[in-house]
Amino acid sequence: MDTSNIFHPSLAATIMKLDPEDGEQIMEYLQTQALLTREKALLQASVREQKKLLVENGKLKKDIEQLRVQLQEKQRRRVAKTLFSSAPPTPSQGPAPPTPATPTGASVPSSSSSHEQRARQGRRRRGERKAPATCDALALRVEPRVDVSRLDLRVGRILSARSHPLVESMSIQEVDVGENAPRRVVSKLGEKTQLEELQDGLAVLLCNVKACKLRGVVSQARLLCCSTSDDCIELLAPPTGSVPGDRVTFLNYPGDSDRELQSKQKVWELLQPDLRVDNRGVANYKGCGFEVKGKGLCRAPSLTNCTIK
Incomplete structure (x- = not known):
């Protein structure tokens, strides 16, 4: 083996x-070890270069997304500008055109026809003033998404449960959802539910509903239940290992939840028909499971093929 290309001849x-x-x-x-050392150095340099390329690729993706947003905004402005500029001028934008002189021998219109002409012109002018604003509003309006990602669903621990003082079919729970203070929840869980069995149990709560009074008691959240009828009701159960404050999310529906659901938009009412428990007892929205990341799926204790409310 020729070793002169790696080692000095005197060493050999x-x-x-x-x-x-x-x-x-x-x-x-010695030559084999030297070659292995060189290959290792080349490999490490290649890994460093790959990591550098990944970082640069991430930055390029971010820049492209920002440029896309800017382009969409410019297109909206261009559409709005085009709509405004294409609208015919209103009477306030310039003097009225001169009235042409009546040719000799032409008949003079009657007072009734002049009145109808002025009325038509007035209606046309009113339409011209309203058209740009209406078209502009339609061009720039963005419809809000309506999917389950708008719901703020969290795991909570029921600290106490008692009957409502005014309504026999209702109960009041104090629930820890990982905040500084527990939330009070007014629920209708059915006559067969044993309130003492709920204490210290885990449940799933809708936390961004607007607080409201139910028969004199303020309710600050909503307990999610599954049921086949008014008498057969079970609380939705988070996966084992969940703790108060854990978020319930949906793999196919990423996004931030609303700060507070607006009653006028009726988001809960639109989503609730698609919230179901399947034949395996798993809670899902349009086939996508209620998931606590790293811990598992939410389930019904014993019911299957039923609604969530």
Whole structure:
């Protein structure tokens, strides 16, 4: 083996002089180790270059997204500008055109026809003033999404449960949802529900509903239940290992929840028909499971093929 391309000739000669029998094998071993060291250095440099390219790729993606948003905004402005500029001028934008003189021998219109003409012109002017604003509003309006990502669903621990003082079919729960203070929830859980069995149990709560009074008691959240009838009701159960404050999310519906659901938009009413428990007992929205990341799926304790409310 030729070792002169890696080691100095004097080093090879020295090794051969010290150990004539095994000198060649020693040189081969040293050359192999040198080649391995060189390949390792090249590999490490390649990994560093790959990481650098990944970082640069992430920055480019971010820049492209920002440019896309800016382009969409410019297109909206261009559409609005075009709509405004294409609208015919209103009477306030310039003097009225001169009335042409009546040719000799032409008949003079009657007072009734002049009145109808002025009325038509007035209606046309009113339409011209309203048209730009209406078209502009339609061009720039963005419809809000209506999917389950708008719901703020969290795991809560029921600290106490008692009957409502005024309504026999209702109950009041104090629930820890990972905040500084527990939330009070007014629920209708059915006559068969044993309130003492709920204490210290985990449940799933809708936390961004607007607080409201139910028979004199303020309710600050909504307990999610599954039911087949008014008498057969179960609280939705989070996966084992969940703790108060854990978020319930949906893999196919990313996004931030609303700060507070507006009653006028009726988001809950629109989504609730698609919230169901399947034949395996798993809670889902349009086939996508209620998930606590890293811990599992929310389920009904015993019911299947039923609604969530």
